[in-house]
Each structure stands twice: as C-alpha cells, then as structure tokens.
Amino acid sequence: MKVRPTVLVGQPWPKSPWLAVNLSAALPGAGQIYDGAIARGIVIAIAFWGLIAFMLWSIFAPTGNTLRGLLGLGPLIGLYLFTLWDSHHVAKRGITLREFSPLRYQSQDPWYPVFLSQVLPGLGHLFLQQAAVGGLLLLLGIAIAYGANFNPRLLPLPPAIWAVGCGLAYRAAPTRRRQWGLLAGLLVAIVVTRCAISAIPFVVPRQVVQCIVPSESMLPTLAVGDRIFVRPQPPDFVPAVGDIIVFSNPERTPIEQAGSLDQLMVKRVIALPGQQVAVRQGRVWIDGTPLADPHLKEPILYQWGPETVPADHLFVLGDNRNRSRDSHIWGFLPRPHVVGNAYKIYWPPQRVQPLTEPSTSIKNKNLRSSQFQNLG
Incomplete structure (x- = not known):
C-alpha cells in the first residue's frame, strides 16, 4: 500500500x-x-x-x-x-x-x-x-x-x-x-x-554556405569532393589578392541571377580593379611584378594579357592553372557573381584544414583596390 x-x-x-x-x-x-x-x-x-x-x-x-x-x-x-x-x-x-x-x-x-x-x-x-x-x-x-x-x-x-x-x-x-x-x-x-x-x-x-568542389581546377589546394565552408559576404565585400572565393558561373548564370547558389565555381583572386595582369614566362605578373605562387606544382603553359581589370570585376584563376576554366578563358569576373570567401575544408576528416591566404609578397598581401569603395 x-x-x-x-x-x-x-x-x-x-x-x-x-x-x-x-x-x-x-x-x-x-x-x-x-x-x-x-x-x-x-x-x-x-x-x-x-x-x-x-x-x-x-x-x-x-x-x-x-x-x-x-x-x-x-x-x-x-x-x-x-x-x-x-x-x-x-x-x-x-x-x-x-x-x-x-x-x-x-x-x-x-x-x-x-x-x-x-x-x-x-x-x-x-x-x-x-x-x-x-x-x-x-x-x-x-x-x-x-x-x-x-x-x-x-x-x-x-x-x-x-x-x-x-x-x-x-x-x-x-x-x-x-x-x-x-x-x-x-x-x-x-x-x-x-x-x-x-x-x-x-x-x-x-x-555559412556549404559547397562541394566539383573539379580538379584548384589542386593541390582543393581536391574533387572536398566539402568547404563559405562565408557569405555583403554587397560591398572587398576581396584581397589570394582570397579563395566561390561564385556563380559567369558563363551560364545571367547577371540578373548573379550570386545565386546554382552552378557554383571556386577560384583564387589574382587581381583587383585597376590592376594590370599578365601571364608570361610561366608566371602571373601584377602591375609588372611577379606574383608568388608557392602552392603551384608546375609553371603556367599559356600566355595571356597584359590587360587591366575593369571596375567592379575580378581576375580569378584556379591553382591548377593549366587545367582550369577561369578568367584566362571566359574573361573578368563581375563582382555581383561572388557568393563569398571559402575559409575551411570541413570534410572528409583527413582533409580538414583552414583555407588561409597564401604566403605572397607584402605588396600582394596588402593589395586592396580603392575603386571598390565607390562601387554600387
């Protein structure tokens, strides 16, 4: 009881x-x-x-x-x-x-x-x-x-x-x-x-936006199947030379749909508005100065430029320069297409690592285009 x-x-x-x-x-x-x-x-x-x-x-x-x-x-x-x-x-x-x-x-x-x-x-x-x-x-x-x-x-x-x-x-x-x-x-x-x-x-x-690397264009930094985190950026986002960015494919995405999360690509920022870029002698040259590329395994086999990056555009290349469809093929990237910065490989476990800015010259690290400040 x-x-x-x-x-x-x-x-x-x-x-x-x-x-x-x-x-x-x-x-x-x-x-x-x-x-x-x-x-x-x-x-x-x-x-x-x-x-x-x-x-x-x-x-x-x-x-x-x-x-x-x-x-x-x-x-x-x-x-x-x-x-x-x-x-x-x-x-x-x-x-x-x-x-x-x-x-x-x-x-x-x-x-x-x-x-x-x-x-x-x-x-x-x-x-x-x-x-x-x-x-x-x-x-x-x-x-x-x-x-x-x-x-x-x-x-x-x-x-x-x-x-x-x-x-x-x-x-x-x-x-x-x-x-x-x-x-x-x-x-x-x-x-x-x-x-x-x-x-x-x-x-x-x-x-945070999650993306899957679709191709070998960013080897050895990014491998096919790597899952990465992307930090979305505001419209007035000011990138730096060396940033790894994710953007909507400018060849397939109309400018009216720029920045959408369909048909995304991932490349590295090489030059900003107002900078002159050229590819010769197996290297990238920015305003007449060679760009340090410690992550590359082989010299660039093509020639390009010199051309000046127009306002509100970026020049982007894949780290696997000879096997990447990027700005040297389809031209400068309109800035509205940019979704944000890729900052981390979060999967698979053996590939987890931060995606930091490469070790470039002091001049390249500090390159920020003042033209961005007045862009709409």
Whole structure:
C-alpha cells in the first residue's frame, strides 16, 4: 500500500522528482538547482552549454576539427540523459533506474504527464486516457513541426504547441495542489529553448554556405569532393589578392541571377580593379611584378594579357592553372557573381584544414583596390 506524504502547515511542499526532470529537460541543470543541488546544477549547465560551444567551434571555426565536433554529439546526449536521471535521483533519494523508466512509472505526480508532453504534445493526455485531446495535439504538433521545416514563419508555432500541450496536461492531471508559478517558468523555458534549437537550420545557412568542389581546377589546394565552408559576404565585400572565393558561373548564370547558389565555381583572386595582369614566362605578373605562387606544382603553359581589370570585376584563376576554366578563358569576373570567401575544408576528416591566404609578397598581401569603395 502506497502512503502519500503528509504536509503540515508551515512546512514546504515535498520536491517533485518529475518537476525536476521537466526543468532539466527544458534547461539542463535547472532540475538540480530546483532540488537544492545548486553547485551541481551550475556545473552541469556549464558543461552542457560549454560542450555545445565546443562542438560549434570545432565544426565552423577555420581551425576547428570537424570530426571532433561531430563526435561531441555522443557525450552531449549522454550528459543530457544523465541530467534527467540525476535531477530525479536528487529529488527522490534512492530511486533506481528501473523505477525511473517512464514505461514503469505509475505515480500520480501531475508533472509526469507534463514530461510526456515535452517528448511529444498529446502524449501526456494519452497517458491520462484523454485520447481525443491527446490525438489532436499529437497530429497538430507533428504537422506544424513538419511544415516549419519549409517555412521559417512557422518556427514559433511548434514550441508554442509543445508548451500548450504541457500546460493542458498539467491542468488535466489530478493533484491536490497546483504550482502555477513553476509551470509558467517551465513553459517559458520550453518555448525559448525550442525556438532557439529550431532556428538553427535557418540561421546557419545565412552565416555559412556549404559547397562541394566539383573539379580538379584548384589542386593541390582543393581536391574533387572536398566539402568547404563559405562565408557569405555583403554587397560591398572587398576581396584581397589570394582570397579563395566561390561564385556563380559567369558563363551560364545571367547577371540578373548573379550570386545565386546554382552552378557554383571556386577560384583564387589574382587581381583587383585597376590592376594590370599578365601571364608570361610561366608566371602571373601584377602591375609588372611577379606574383608568388608557392602552392603551384608546375609553371603556367599559356600566355595571356597584359590587360587591366575593369571596375567592379575580378581576375580569378584556379591553382591548377593549366587545367582550369577561369578568367584566362571566359574573361573578368563581375563582382555581383561572388557568393563569398571559402575559409575551411570541413570534410572528409583527413582533409580538414583552414583555407588561409597564401604566403605572397607584402605588396600582394596588402593589395586592396580603392575603386571598390565607390562601387554600387
């Protein structure tokens, strides 16, 4: 026979293990803080968000190791599951993993249906044998979550439905005492956390573009199949000689569609507006000065120029100069075609490396065309 805890006047209400689990599910470490294990909760929160920060840095930073960042997902999931179990364990000393299992849990704790509703809206109502409401919330949550994958305007709706499902499950659960303040805090945490997570797939593409190298034109710097990160640049982007840039193919892309993410090419910037460029004696010459090309394996076999780069254009070449279709074939690159700078090979693992500016002469490193400043 189960004995319910008796609460005397003036005594605090007993800690709810499943409220602690709910808090940790929304914000890792919050359940431990609710349980009174403040130091442990702070450590867990720092470890959890620190691990996320490390993963993001490893994946997206130029010098980060992409594979190491992806492998961090295992410890992150492990820490999250431990946080849920530990918050329950601290609130109810002596709990076992068998008792913690949601499939075996038979308590009347009103926060348990709320936890199920955090997993999927409607599951809490199904547990409470309210099939109609539970089924409606479940179908609505899945449908809107699916639609939000294609329409960013729907992003706030799935977290709102999750929060509504949790709130309704708590209201429907039998209990002798309601803790509306804690429920409100929990629902706010659910909405904020889930909005932040669901926004990632839409925010990241605005900061980083992923591309696959299609040809051998950039050997040995880039190999066929290398996956690279490109940092999108604003319209007034000022490149430098030596930058590796990604751009829409000027031979196939109309100027009206310049900068689109279809039919992309990757080359190195060789000359800027106003500079005279020529190819002779197996080398590139900029304003009469030979350009240092330490990354090249063989001398250039063709002759080109001299010609002056017109305003709002670039002269670009592949590092594999003799096997690259670039400016020496189709002419100067209109600047609107540029998508951004390629800054990192992020895959395959053995090829992960930053794409830094080559070691050129001081003059070439500092070449920035003042004509860019006045271009529209």
